[in-house]
Amino acid sequence: MQVLKFGGTSVASAKNIALVKDVIFEKKSDQPLLAVVSALGGVTTQLVNCSAMAATGDAEYLKELTQIEQKHIKTVQELISLKNQSKTMGKVKILLNELEDICRGVFLIHELTSKTSDKILSFGERLSSTIIADYFNDLGHSAFLADPREFITTDNNYGRAEVDFKATNEKIKALFKSLKEKLVICPGFIAASKEGEITTLGRGGSDYTAAILAAALNSSELEIWTDVSGMMTADPRLVSSAYAIKEISYEEAMELSHFGAKVIYPPTIQPVLEKKIPIRIKNTFKKDDDGTLITEASASNGHLIKGLSSIQNIALFNLSGSGMVGIPNFSHRLFRALSAARVNVVLITQASSEHTICVGIDAKDVATSQKAIESEFAYELESHKIDPVQIERDLSIIALVGSNMKAKVGVSGQMFSVLGQNGVNIKAIAQGSSEKNISVVIREKEVKKALNSLHESFFLSEKKRMNLFLIGVGNVGSAFVEQLKKQKAYLSQHHHLDVRVVALANSRKMLFAEEGIALKNWKEQLEEKGEKMKMEAFLTQMEELNLRNSIFIDNTANADIADLYKRVLEKSISVVTPNKIACTRSQQEYMDLKKIALQYKAKFLFETNVGAGLPVINTLNDLIKSGDEVLKIEAVLSGSLNFIFNNFNRDKKFVDIVRQAQKEGYTEPDPRIDLSGADVKRKILILIRESGLAMEMEDIPSQAFIPAECMNAPSVDEFFSGLEKYEDEFQKLLTKAEKSETKIKYVASFNKGKAETGLRFVEKSHPFYNLEGKDNIVLFTTKRYPEQPLVIKGAGAGAEVTASGIFADVMRIANTN
Template identity: 55%
Template sequence: MKVLKFGGTSVGSSKNITNVVSILTKYAQTDKVICVVSAVGGITDKLLEAGQLAQSKNSAYTDAFTNIKNIHINIVKELIPTDNEAVINYVNTKLEALKNLLDGIYLINELSPKTSDKLVSFGELLSSYIIGETLKSQGANAERKNSQELITTNSNFTKAEVNYTITNSNIQEYFENSTFDITILPGFISKSVTGEITTLGRGGSDFTAAIVAAALKVEQLEIWTDVSGMYTANPKMVKQALPINKLSYQEAMELSHFGAKVLYPPTVQPVLSLQIPIHIKNTLEPDAVGTIISKDGSNVNNAAKGITNISNIALLTLQGNGMVGIPGFSRRLFQTLAQEKINVILITQASSEHSICFGIDEKDAVAAKSAIDAEFENEISLNKIDPILVESNLSIIALIGDSMKSHQGISGKMFSALGKNNINIRAIAQGASERNISAIIAQNDVKKALNILHEVFFEGNIKQLNVFITGVGNVGERLVEQIKQQRKYLKDNLKINLRVAGLSNSRKMLFDTDGLSLKNWKEQLEQDGETATLEGFYESVKKLNLRNSVFVDVTANKDVADLYAKYLKQSIAVVACNKIACSSKLEKYKELKQLSYKYNAPYLFETNVGAGLPVIDTLNNLIASGDKVTSIQAVLSGSLNFVFNNFNDTTKFYDVVKQAAAEGYTEPDPRIDLSGVDVARKILILARESGTEMNLEDIENTPFLSESGLKSDTVADFYETLVADEAHYQALYASAKANNSQLKYVAEFNEGKAKVGLKEIPEGHPFYNLEGKDNIVMFYTQRYPEQPMIIKGAGAGADVTASGLFADIIRIGNN
């Protein structure tokens, strides 16, 4: 004999009921089947709503009734399209009785627990009758048996307690004599010893099935729902959630207690005591494996089995110096809550006895505070304890698994992962069994936290990075394309799941919490993007609250750089090719470094110096290993190197600068490069990263531009000066040629001082043969006092700059 239970979603429509009928018919071919059914999906809530409307003298209860009636009549007509008159007449008779009850509630303006039980019982009575008649219409040897004739309770309405002696006898006697292949039982409903209609409370249909299964000592109880068993996390919040094939009773109870809605723990107690396995199955995918819950569970090595949560939690704290060493506070506190019938979900107490924290349902918070403050009124008035402190908008997350106690470092791994993503933990509780580690966090961090923990414990250490890029022009476009090209490689080889979750140019911005496809991202940005603002982009990134978020600045905009602090304070990593922040006032530079450390949010800017060359990374490694920089000599402008490598007595300076701009080697405003400001910023950054405190104005900058070029008001004016002052630039070239030298714009740092300027580099010098747009950096250190460490290569260009940004993003992924 088999006992199956189908929940409200499983019988929520004629289509789903057809699936149920098919499953029952198949099972009945090999064994007798007992099927417990819930009310049609949503009907219990609709019945309560109608009752409440009637109680409040709102005539709209009749509309609610009509809706309930139409749902059931339509289902009958769809399931039994012909010869259905008798069935419809019976259903109408029951519905008329329902209408009379609602009319009575309306007239007397009262909805007592007793009447409420009578009201909601119509849901299961109707669904079970319809399913039974559907089976009969298809030739099945089936019968609907009213559970009220089998399950006997006390008169505790809305949550009646079962009299197992009478109930077990009734069930055993009925089924010993039953000749039907399929028996349909309405779940949830019962009758008291005095014959009054009662209900079994939350999860009542599960309870009915468990009572029957235990009474008959069947081999297994099957609970059919709309998901394929229990999952490692809520699949609606964690898309990578995996079905769990096997669980122990204790693991299943913990998962269910902390929010997994597939099972309600108290209702399956009858089968737990007899160690009858429970099989969770999916009505919509009957061939799916589902989850088997048994005594032994699974012997799979994974320490954790699942992550779950309870939302709408209030954290209450009773604290005060007067509690220390004084017995009885805990007893009085929890006795007060018990008297108010308030369930405590989580408890934690400081070893100092100075405070007790506990989590309850948020809807009970006001009543709990009022009752506790009244109980401790004397102690509060004497300032021995504080009035109860209430914090709302919280949620409990729980990591669960029988084997966690035999694995070291689970708690550390859990809290470290949350901390790295700026998720503040308000309270922690861990049972002595070490089967459950619970933490209270902000409600709006729940999805993020579940995904972080699932990634750490169940996804083979694949780390998801969510990248937000502002500035998708020349360099930004190359970066997006590089990410698109390398995503599979990163996931397969570096275990990094890199997603671009947001893009912005100067006009539009576009976001997707699941990551943009990048196939036609330009068109999508233009067509679907909203109007872009820098603050709006930040607020959107913050609101999405995705784990391992990285903000990438591919602009030269001061206003964007001014937002870095905001991102870092949200534990959002910052990757920038924008040099403005790192070369701003020393206090700002230090602040960003400190925020990065404080909020565990990397701030990387490798492309500030040398584009894709590992200049800053190499310097940081030298410093971290204990070396000390004594001097730096460098050609740090790929733009200027390109200009002076292509400028000679047969070219015009104007033409070469224009070519450099067209090929993307200069900033949009070439004066930034040619004035030496850009190079000064770069040597400043290297000096600061070496440990020297200085500002931009401390750097000696000897300009080579003509006086009119330096004083030009606009980019257009500047280009005009290049034409007018060609003789000035030709004179610079002629001097270098006469001295058998090359013109190079050189940055120097020595003994705490820095300077930049155009130099004539003689033949034989490492800078002499520097070609094209290449950069070169020579680090003289205590370990490299005579022969410097040299880094050389392309120092400008969209592709290499994009690759430098990409490398910083990957560093964060590997962190």
């Protein structure tokens, strides 16, 4: 006997029932087929609402009844041919009239017993199975409508009746032995007590009916047809990259189902589990998909774990106190009190010191649980032997499930590391000695991020998603976006990275898209769809999205934005920036940012603070981490100043070279920012601090070479006018360089604890002498490089190279998280 079960979504409408017909016809063979069906989708909920309203004397229950009636009549009209409609409609009307009479009685006496509730709920399956059986008969296929009240015998525990398997199995075998029909339609969920009263089998009852029948008839396999293509590696509503598990063990399936996977309900598979009958989960709407096979011992899917699951709306009760230590019956009293209050404990964890015990329960049971615990331990609470009960709400449980975990060291460590890197705080941990399940309690709002992060980490075939939040889309920001657009396919194919720009902002507008902004026309989208830029709103939206592997990229030189790094890092969001302001404030502020990044498992990277795209800071960090010590630093760190002095000669005025540098984008729009040397001071300060030494900006003297009158000019135009007046002074610098056969460079240096910046006349033998164009150069003299310094040289200015440095920092984060 083939046994197939079709859930509520599979029989939700006439269209869906037609798909069920296709599945059954393709299965039909010489072997008989039994189809267990649920109520039409949503009807059970309507029946619950209807009975509840009737019990409170709410006449609105009649509207609910009317909707139920219309749904079934419409289904009959759409499925059954006109010549046979009246016969089916008559059966349906009889059932609906009986339902109406019962609800009317409940309404009149304002009372709903569990026995009456079972009677009302039974109509969902009785109606659907009647219509479906007649549908097959109408199509010319002889179908027998089985009544489980005749062969599934239970006790009188209405709402969740216990099955008498001995009596039930005998009746099933007797009935099906005498059947001549090859197709049997059977309603799920319902049964009858020994006295013949209607009972129901509780949550997952239709699955249970199918499992009871499959076990009693020794079926080779039980098929459960639903609206998903099997048990998924994670909830696809939360994890878009989740996929169906091809094969899984009974134990793994029960673990996943217990922790929120709704495909099957754990108690329902017990009858087939005992007989080792495989279960196959299939999708009615995608019948050609493989689905999931549940067997005694599943094959490995190539991963340590089979799936991730979660339970939401959890509350934690934490009991602690010295009066608990060494008391042998304390736990017994706690669970006895909760059991007496009919509270189900979902998770338990206890410290080995016996000083604390923590239990997770459904949030709806908080008040009941608190009352039960405080009543049980009234004496201990009053005498301060235990502390007042601590309750944490708005929590969820994440479960990592898989039989292969016990054979591999470090699974829990990997889980905790991934969650920590994404700022997910673990409230409680539970792991059984069987090592099939590791469960953690986290904040409910972190569930999506946690599931996605863990799915990426454990299911390595999937791409790792990086979420970028970009502020500043001028020259550097635009260049970065264009570089990312060009490399997106390469990163996906060769590095399994899915890098998405989730937010873009300039000084006027900001644009958010959780699934990523299309980079093809991002400028148009920002202008047309962007909302007004407000920094607080930008941060709030970024925090509320709470996406895994998030990176905040600041492409500005804005001090106000630098002020926000602390807040961003505290949300475990990494920061990448060419903005030098944050790293050149006080030593304490600089160290605080470093500590916060470490504390919240975020990255704070600013390679482009010095040398644009040159690997200056990264190289320096590698030296320090490997135990080297910096003795001396000499550097030309301003691409704009190097460009200006490299192009300054007798044929051109100094002011004209500065104008050229401004026009070609080598200086800021106001060239005084570059010519002041303040930017160079910031850069050498950053290198000193990254060397592990403490220093402040005011500790670095700077030799000014631009007259104060020019620097203090009211406008840029007046600055240029003033600069032209001092041409003779600049010509004197040039004359000095020519006479001494040197070149003018603006140099930053650090030696023996002292730093300075200013003009230097560099001889031909010096590495700085042949520095061309806008290049930067840094010389590190260290204990390992005492005679010949380590040299880093290359383009140190320009949007493209700065953007490439930002890109490199993003990749470092992607490769370390």
